[in-house]
Amino acid sequence: MRGDDVVATSEEHAAIRVSSVAHEFGEEGDARHVRALAETSLEVARGELLALIGPSGCGKSTLLNIMGGLLAPSRGTVQVGAEQVRGPLPRSIAYVFQENALFPWSTVRENVELGMTFQGVPAAEREARARKALQAVGLADFAEHYPGQLSGGMRQRAALARALSLDTGILLMDEPFGALDEQTRMVLGEDLSVLLANERKTIVFVTHSLGEAVFLADRVAVFSARPGTVKQIIAVDEPHPRRPQFMTSAKFHALRDRLYSLLHDEIRKTMEETYGVRR
């Protein structure tokens, strides 16, 4: 069961270790210079689900991209297992992006198989793994459809299947349900919780939704306003898979309220900076 060993993050258990990472876009003095992420250190335990939540532009997506090696940090290092991250690590890390990351010119099956093609998986094994991943997300009957023929929720299921088929220990998700409507994201969240309870992957996912963070995560890292860093980490002590009833429990609401009060000031700060809104 997940959840028992999530708070303790000893050396050998850490799947991802972020050490004093900071990031800036553009050069100092440049008009477009942005301090995206202030110095941040963080450990993600093996098998845990960590949610990153914070106001817009706080650098949570930037941190995710640095973890995955898609972006080289201005300062600091990231370690995945024993390896220092210097670029994408497709054998250890799979991604689910917000939307439009499926290739529209390929069928769902071809999309799922392409990642394995890149990694030199033989054709027969590709097919078997793609079929299994599509079954796991409930899209077996849509393998030959094109992404344009699917709803937004189904497209995200397909993107999830692509990531699962890569068989990595780590899954990074950048607002995977961000573009979906409330009902769809609730159902997808429940399915994801069931799916991941069986897979025991290490997952970091960025979200804007307080409810989603509490419902899915073992720990929630709350970011401060830009240039952001982790302000506080809150543990959600509840075993997976989580049932819809958890969402109506007092514990869920207490955690959600605590997250909200932590976030409130930061969001207000961001608004004042961005729009000049003051009370």
Next chain:
Amino acid sequence: MSRVVQAGFVLAVLALWYLATEYWGVSGLLLPKPAAVLRELTDVIRTGEFVADLRITLGELAAAFVLSATGGTALGYLVSRSQYWTRTLEPLISAAYAIPIILFLPLYVLFFGLGPASKIALGATISFFPVALSTVAGFGGVERMYTVAARSMGCSGYQLFRWVLLPAALPVILTGLRMGFTVALLSILGAETLSSVSGLGHRIVSLGENMAMARMFAYIVFAVAIAASLNAIVSWLEARGRRA
């Protein structure tokens, strides 16, 4: 419904042609009778007289298109790889596209002679620009999300090109190739009528100069039919390529 209107339009033109020559007294030197043109056309086809000229025109077109398609896509791809070169060269190529290059025909004839070589060079130059421009636009417009996603899955440089960049850019490039093909055909026929010793365009002009109006019209009809079928074939190939 639109098919009916289209067919009706063609029939109306033919009817006007018939009425003008049979009843309204338009001189046969300006506009020969449809029946005479049809007679000449069957003769041109039956005797196989057209073969030599058609072979020359099509050969010029094929050579010009191969040159502009390879040159245009290769240069377009290289330019699209760098934002700096795209910013710098794309406006230049656009500006050059707007130059009526047919005006330089005398220079082409001077350099390459009156034969097919000058038509090939001119056709290749003119069709180079739409091909290059659409290739730059095609590769430059690939959504960043696609390349990021592919990179996160560990694609090599070649795999990125083969599985992401090429299929993403293909529809735009195919449109450019079709446009390039069309302008190559137009400019080659045009150049043949202006200064040449062979080809369909040259045949049409020399018949006109010899006052063989009905036969000239027959060749015009023939050339139009060839151009229309080539366009249909190329459009079909484009549509097929988009789906692939």
